[in-house]
Amino acid sequence: MHVLLKKLSTLSALALYALASPAGAADLKDFLALPRPAPTHEIRYGAAPSQGIDIFLPAGKGPHPVAILIHGGCWSDFPGAGREQLRPLAADWARRGIAVWNVGYRRANEAGGGYPNLYLDVAAAVDRLRSDGPALGIDTKRSVLTGHSAGGHLALWAASRAGLPAGSALRQPNEPLPVHSVVGIAGVGDLAAFAPRLPGSCGRGILERLNGGGSDPFADVSPARLGLPESVRSVVMVSATDDQIVPLRAARDYRNALPAEAASRVRLRDVAHAGHFDLVTPGTPAFEAVFEEVRRLLP
Template sequence: MNLRPLLFAALLAAGMHTACAATPMKLADYLALNGPDPTARLAYGAAPSQYAELFLPAGSGPFPVAVLVHGGCWTSKFGGITQLRNMAGALAARGIAVWNVEYRRTDEAGGGYPGTYEDMHAALALLAAQAGRYPLDLQRLVAVGHSAGGQLVQWMAGRGRIPSGPLHRASPLKVPAVVSLGGLADLRNEAALIKSSCGRDTAELAGMPGPDRPDVFVDTNAAELMPNGSRTWLVTGELDTISPPRVAQDYAMRARKAGDAAEVVILPGASHYDEVAATSPAWPQVLAVIERALGRP
């Protein structure tokens, strides 16, 4: 029996009373997050950042699956996969398998356009290949992304609509549900916010236009890859200044107008970093959204 998730759950529960009185988390608090070691680490490419961590709950399964994609402004200087082990351990303790994805970022060789998106494709393809090796129920799948990772998981949901080019894939693994935690998904309409919050230019995330691709958002902007048939929960801290609640409201409106289901959840008194911490007072609300996305009572 894998006891690590159960131990992590006990430690988490022991700290909840203290956490409830905590002030909103800051970047330093987020960078200090950690969690249990994964069950396995699997590479989907040759680069150092091309791998994913699998967390399996105790029991025989098959288990619903949460794909986690960290944020960090698409760069390597703001942490990433290690911090999301905090959430991964808490989800595994609830009987949810976790696929915690690392990827090449804009300041790494091969990152940006198209490499970062190709990493998302490859990580999901590797997950699909593991369903026969591990007790994973890919019919119950949710992609959960934070900040820049929110953009990437929202892109995952619509990637099947990309008709051609380097990011087209035939019959990719379907992502039926998305939970975007303070996501910055609309590259076209939120370019100014992405620049002010993260210091990133559109060209780093979407590439440069050319004769064969005059509009750089046709295959990168999740907001334009709709309708995609997914259901999206946009979860944002009331005090989030990186991706304010207005961003979630605007994206949800656009999704509904396109014909997709989208729901906004505002976390009272929470910052951008509370959204992703299992020790935060906001965690029970975030967990409830993830379990709802998986169809759990």
């Protein structure tokens, strides 16, 4: 029964994604058909196939600035999803001088995934940069955390981990990797505000596997609830005006939910005449807008 429900959820998400691209915009089929260059290196941090990190390095010895990248895909395991879907983007950025730390994680409908392991995987993969990055010629102090769609939610969450409540199953003994800037690419920062849209965007059952339940299910999984640590100096929420999966409202909900001082560190950038997948499809104006923001935030 669990396998059947997973297949139905996957088919639902794929169908919704396929129907959600406006005319003229890159669609899911085209996005998933992009060539996927092999990474320079790969790191395994767990036994599951999804528990891996692709590293794309620029030419030269470095040390290179780095973008920590987290993929989307409705927090779900479906054909073509996973960190592999962002390899075209990662290869493009590496060609232009930015190392990419492309994170995989066990997803909500994957064996061993969902709460809390989905988040613990993201934290473990992000924090591996501290121990493994320098030997690869990566300057870990020149980093930006970014992610697309569901990965945007996880990037914002990873940047806000210092605010995890006491007793949360997501708290860890080690200090999180310091993060000073985030680029949310069609990201979901206020999971509670987005929750009513989630069944229509990603299929039923995903939300329940994303949170810890209880009286306050969003307390430790919604970046808006965790707040924005003072160490995070800048957040840019890049949105596409024609995005029908994560609309412009999502970025505004996140900024509006933060206290005034934290909200002042969040900037919105709306890309006109673009859809959800244009933002991560090399060669589109929307893709260039995202790269511009990432490049600007790397010292």
